[in-house]
Amino acid sequence: MKTLHLAVSLLILPFQLMAAPGHLDPTFGNGGQVLTDIGPRVDAISEIAFDANGAIIAAGRSQLDHASGDYADWAIAKYSKDGILDPFFGNAGSVVNSFGKQQGRISDLLVQPDGKILVTGWNRGELRGANIGLGRYLPNGTLDSTFGTNGLALISLGVQHSYTRKVLPLADGRFLVIGHTRNNPDGTTRRWFNPLMMRFHANGTLDKSFGNQGVQIIRLKDREEVRVYCAGMDAQKRIIATGYYNFGLEKSLMISRLNEGGGFDLTFQQPNSPMPGVVKYDLNRGQDEAWSIVSTSDGGILVGGQTFTGNDFDFLLIKLDAQGVPDAKFGVNGVVTTPIGYGDDTIRSLALQKDGKILAAGECTDPFGPGSNNIDFCLARYTPEGKLDEGFGNFERFPGTSVFDFGKPLEVAHSVQVQSDGKIILAGESQFNGAGQFALARILP
DSSP states (O other): OHHHHHHHHHHHHHHHHHTSTTSBOTTTTBTTEEEEOOSSSOEEEEEEEEOTTOOEEEEEEEOOSOTTSOOOEEEEEEEOTTSOBOTTTTBTTEEEEOOSSOEEEEEEEEEOTTSOEEEEEEEEOSSSOOEEEEEEEOTTSOBOTTTTBTTEEEEEOSSSOEEEEEEEEOTTSOEEEEEEEOOOTTSOOOSOOEEEEEEEOTTSOBOTTTTBTTEEEOOOOTTEEEEEEEEEEOTTSOEEEEEEEEETTEEEEEEEEEETTTEEOTTOOOTTOSBTTEEEEOOSSSBOEEEEEEEOTTSOEEEEEEEEOSSSEEEEEEEEOTTSOBOTTTTBTTEEEEOOSSSOEEEEEEEEOTTSOEEEEEEEEOTTSTTSOOEEEEEEEEOTTSOBOTTSOSOTTSTTEEEEOOSSSEEEEEEEEEOTTSOEEEEEEEEETTEEEEEEEEEOO
16 A cells, blocks of 8 residues: 555656646646747737636737738737637637738737727838727627727827837726827927827727827927836726836836826826826836836735846836835835846736735746846746745746746747636747747746
8 A cells, every 4th residue: 555655646746846836837738838820920929818718819910921021910819728729710710910011019908898809009111100009809800890990990190100008998988098109299200209098989989089189199398208118007997007217318117197088197296206197216227117017906006127237137026005105015115126037137017816926927038047148938926025936936046936938049928917717827929030929838826
């Protein structure tokens, strides 16, 4: 009987080691990872969402056969919750919308209660202005002809550099799109970006009562800019956004609060605010920026990005209260930095688990040693107080972190989401020599 127990234990032990928190889930895709070719060149996931059945909807870009230039199209793929392409969605699991010889991508998406997929994105040509706005797809991947014009609600501001970053559903059924643009009142195209907001009705038409015929550009002073990389809602359903604030050549991480009327919330400010509605956070290096923002159950705001430490960039996580004051109980005066690789590390996406633990995903450079210039998926888990969760992860050099390699030299996780059973999905891109794939991984919690 002792021999039998020992044999069973030896059989179970390898699976237990492989199935530890922070390790790949072997029941997902191929050993925990999925790679999907959409087009012959670079494919990349910007964001993912889940439908009511737990299916994974991944949206981003695909470079198809535009041999005469570096062009990209909107792309969406649908997978089962276990990483299998849905053969009944689009063309054997994926959909591509081509805008011709233009560079574009879907930057964000949400799945509506009826299963329709709403996306925001942009496309721009070399000589023409960018088209920005929304698209909506039916659950089977075809464009929804009842939305906008044949499924698309795109507008041009007359300049090449306009980008949408986030689409937020409003309580009355309308949608708010947030991003930034170089559009200027004097008709010139300067280097500095202004925050951009657009409001759409549920059917995809612009809400002409908002801003200037549905579009609001928040004008800033000369040589001053705010780039919005992510937005969301705080605990009181107010709009929060993050990215960076730049004046001249000094870049600072930025958090702003916006109102639904199309401007900065003037009650949101601190002594270091460059303007009402914007709080900047500078670690005195002039190179800080943020890519993700989420609200916490205690009313706080979490921001993830990168900070320059003198030689390279590290994971940067900041917690603020509802008014933008650093939370002294989090990390060191509200700040946590984590150097995972020997090169640059960046948080691209944040998510919260049900227990309040924080997931920060992105990329790390040379995690296994300096000089190789390999960039891999990285994931860190922190306690609600900002400490690395040392019971999590597969990367021995930094307990609390995980590194995942798909076998190519350029791999970036752009999104992290938590499935209903607590398992963690990372999504992004895996590239080599001008060719790349949609990349997904599932991590055990």
